[in-house]
Amino acid sequence: MVGVTALLIRPPASPRPARTLAVPAFPAQLAAFPAVQEVWPDAVVKVPAWSSYRDLALRPLARLDGTRVLMEEVGDPGQESTLVAYNLQMGLGVPMGTIPNRRGRDEHEITSAVAEDDVVAWYRTVEEDGRTSGEFWTMPSDGGEAVLLATVPGVTVGRDPRLAVNGEHLFFTFPHGGLDRVPLKGGEVQRVAGTEGMRLKDWPWLGDDRRLVNLLTGERITVRAPADADVNCGPRWCVGTQIVSSTSVRVFVQRPDGSRRAMLPQWVVFPFGLLGQRYLLLQTVPPRGSSAGDGVPSSVVYDLDTGVTATLMTLYGPEPVLGAGGVNPGVADPLVYWATPDKATDPPKSESKRNLVRSAATFAMTHQGVDALFAVPEKYWLLDTSALAG
Known part of the structure; x- marks a missing residue:
């Protein structure tokens, strides 16, 4: 760790020749773009949204290896959750181990996870006696016992950390910044000196709104962006938002050094995230009079390297979808998942699924009499952007 700290305070390394990357012209008009399944068929698969036996919700968390995805089988209230290794080629999920559950606590779903160096690590929040804490756990990537590494008191639900495993430590940063580490074998949480206000990007890059540092090589990049912009940068691209009038906020992209800057059209309303330093996931709203x-x-x-734009999902077709990955896509960098047209055909077995069907029934009462059961997504589309990076 001394070596990592030293990299943060040593003089900048000699710059490498920059790769020339242009910003291809972003589509000026919102259209019925080809679906991602058509544009990148080798990187999109279907995965179940519910476990086959207990009918509990399944949520993609991280990439385990070339053929498997880490998923959480979310237990009903009071039940243990289970980590599952889902084989994309075989279409089969294998339980890896359970996540302990203690009475008297409200234990939330996993919101951050990483799989690296033969281990998986994850973060969740728990509420007990009116207080919220964050928990960091680990398990061998081939399954086994879940081990609680650290508990952080006084966290905020929805302000989730980004995780990375390197060597014998789990590293993490919360949105307010500062790189912390905890040994994978257990021990005290320690702040890495010189990282206050900085957040993990794509490991080994760490940064804030104005600088990026490679923790392994010492390479530094100065971020040059408008002072009034909210910007999120990695070593290749930045995405941000900027107030352009009293009633308008626009999304823009650029290189960290300020070059290749492009303001996106007004129908782009929010950046969900920049995946794999190349693929930009965007929320859109159709302008009045759209012909699509x-x-x-x-x-x-949106592929920043090539300019290819593909539709992830629509909300304006004949069938609504509800639940995680339905109304909005679920994001677990480099994975993105969203509801398929496949709908439930059997009565739900779990309380969580019954609750979702009840919510769908309420929705159906005011939206064209949609059948509540068939409004619940049974499967997800899963896009793995790491299979596309080049």
Whole structure:
């Protein structure tokens, strides 16, 4: 760790020749772009949204290896959750181990996870006696016992950390910044000196709104962006938002050094995230008079290197979808998942699924009499952007 700290305070390393990356012209008009399944068929698969036996919700968390995805089988209230290794080629989920549950606590779903160096690590929040704490756990990547590494008191639900495993430590940063580490074998949480206000990007990059540092090589990049912009940068691209009038906020992209800057059209309303330092996931709203009809996307994926734009999902077609990955896409960098047209055909077995069907029934009462059961997504589309990076 001394070596990592030293990298943060030593003089900048000699710059490497920059790769020339242009910003291809972003589409000026919102249209019924080709679906991601058509544009990148080798990187999109279907995965179940519910476990086959207990009918409990399944949520993708991270990439385990070339053929497996880490998923959480979320237990009903009071039940243990289970980590599952889902084999994409075989279409089969294998339980890896359970996550302990203690009475008297409200234990939330996993919100951050990473799989690296033969271990998986994850973060969740728990509420007990009116107080919220964050928990960091680990387990061998081939399954086994879940081990609680650290508990952080006084966290805020929804302000989740970004995780990385390197060597014998789990590293993490919360949105307010500062790189912390805890040994994978257990021990005290320690702050890495010189990292206050900085957040993990794509490991080994750490940064804030104005600088980026490579923890392994010492390479530094100065971020040059408008002072009034909210910007999120990695070593290749930045995405940000900027107030352009009293009633308008616009999304823009640029290189960290300020070059290749492009303001995106007004129908792009929010950046969900920049995945793999290349694929930009965007929320869209159709302008008045759009001619795309039911094909109008509610979210798109934009390839910053090539300019290819593909539709992730729509909300304006004939069938609504509810639940995680339904109304909005679920993001677990480098994975993105969203509801398929496949709908439930059997009565739900779990309380969580019954609750979702009840919510769908309430929705159906005011939206064209949609059948509540068939409004619940049974499967997800899963896009792995790491399979596309080049």
